[in-house]
Amino acid sequence: MASLKQLCKKPELFSKGHRACAGCGESLAVRQVLLAADQPIVTVMPTGCLEIFSSIYPHSAWQVPMIHTAFETSASTASGVETAYRFHKKMGRMKEDVKFIAFGGDGGTYDIGFQALSGAVERRHKFLYVCTDNEGYMNTGIQRSSATPMGAHTTTSPAGTKIPGKKQHRKDIMEIMIAHDLAYAGQTTVALWNDLVTKVQKALAADGPTFLNVLVPCPLGWQYPGDRTIEVSRLAADTCFWPVYEFDNGRYKINHLPKEKLAVEEFLKPQGRFRHLFTHPEGKDVIAEIQRHIDAKWALLQKKAEVLG
Amino acid sequence: MADLKSWKELPCGAIIEDMKAVLDNKTGAWRSMRPVWSEEKCINCLVCWVYCPEASIKVEDGKMTGIDLDYCKGCGICAAVCPKKVHAIDMVKEEK
Secondary structure (H helix, E strand, O other): OOOHHHHOOOOOOEOOOOOOOOOOHHHHHHHHHHHHOOOOEEEEEOOOHHHHHHOOOOOOOEOOOEEEOOOOOHHHHHHHHHHHHHHHHHOOOOOOOOEEEEEEEHHHHHHOOHHHHHHHHHOOOOOEEEEEEOOOEOOOOOEOOOOOOOOOOEOOEOOOOOOOOOOOOOOOHHHHHHOOOOOEEEEEEOOOHHHHHHHHHHHHHOOOOEEEEEEOOOHHHHOOOHHHHHHHHHHHHHOOOOOOEEEEOOEEEEOOOOOOOOOOHHHHOOOHHHHHHHOOOOHHHHHHHHHHHHHHHHHHHHHHHHHOO | OOOOOOOOOOOHHHOOOOOOHHHHOOHHHHOOEEEEEOOOOOOOOOHHHHHOOOOOEEEEOOEEEEEOOOOOOOOOHHHHHOOOOOOOEEEEEOOO
8 A cells, every 4th residue: 555645755766758649648657657666677568659759869768677578579578688788687787676577558469569578478577568558559540459348439430320339249358368377467557556556566566577557548539638547547447347356376256346336428528539339320239238248247356356366 | 959969979778867847747738727726615625636647736735725726627527526415616717
């Protein structure tokens, strides 16, 4: 448990002056992750929104060492750097205890960077991988990714007379990563800053590869006014659309139990990308299917927390 | 264009040597709405500080001291997360 009074004394490692949209959830997530981490840390970041807004040459918002790498290679670059560090330490050339954090958007994690991530975790490199999941390829103009939820309008799953937005459910990356038997995996969102900070600290303390999946609302792609970022993020957790839980050494734990589990409409309504669901002839069925999927996943998760808690 | 460096003068691997250069980029110019903070009403809960994507809430010794308008983009998150009973931040239209 961290307190804001303690956190605000730490140096700001993700500097102001970056070029993210007003109200960007991703820049907020990165700032919160770096606030939680203790130096020395080395970060790796692939192409994506994060690269474009934080490190346009000759500017860099990163006040820690950061390596920019190709879209698919965030995890493999981190594993290389971590291996070099272990070698130097073994040879007695380095004394410090350095932590490694690799970032990736949902495109760079769920789709393009997945095999690099899977390989790095299998090789048991000691690093934290943070996926800042905004549910689409927002940087290139809001295309669907395998993290885009059912019913969402994107430029490659456009809502219209033929289809009511994306037709498939999202990929469950958490369960895929847990299947790798990693040391720690957590899912959280920016509105729950305390949960996020705690999870980053737990992950960095763990011995082995760790994974954190952070939901970061995107005002541009999700089509809502920028001041509602925190509200939308909280609604995702309270509707159980985005279950906040962790997998710590074989044990499942739910970290955020909503006081009252809200209907998914509460999360869909503020967002323009789901607007058509309330007028489209197939919209009602799609919302019912989204709700059914959420309920089934939530029930399964509760069961896992009960049995493997 | 005269002061641009040639490729031979640039550091290898596009290393950025001046980490503070990003501060030249005054993103406050983007703003259309401006946050106005009331020091009397503020209870220093720092919720706005932790949710500011721009790190533009100025805090000293655990107390809020103002908003850095050089970088604040005017997203309005601070006003939205300020506790309703406190209501220490108002968004007003930016006028030139």
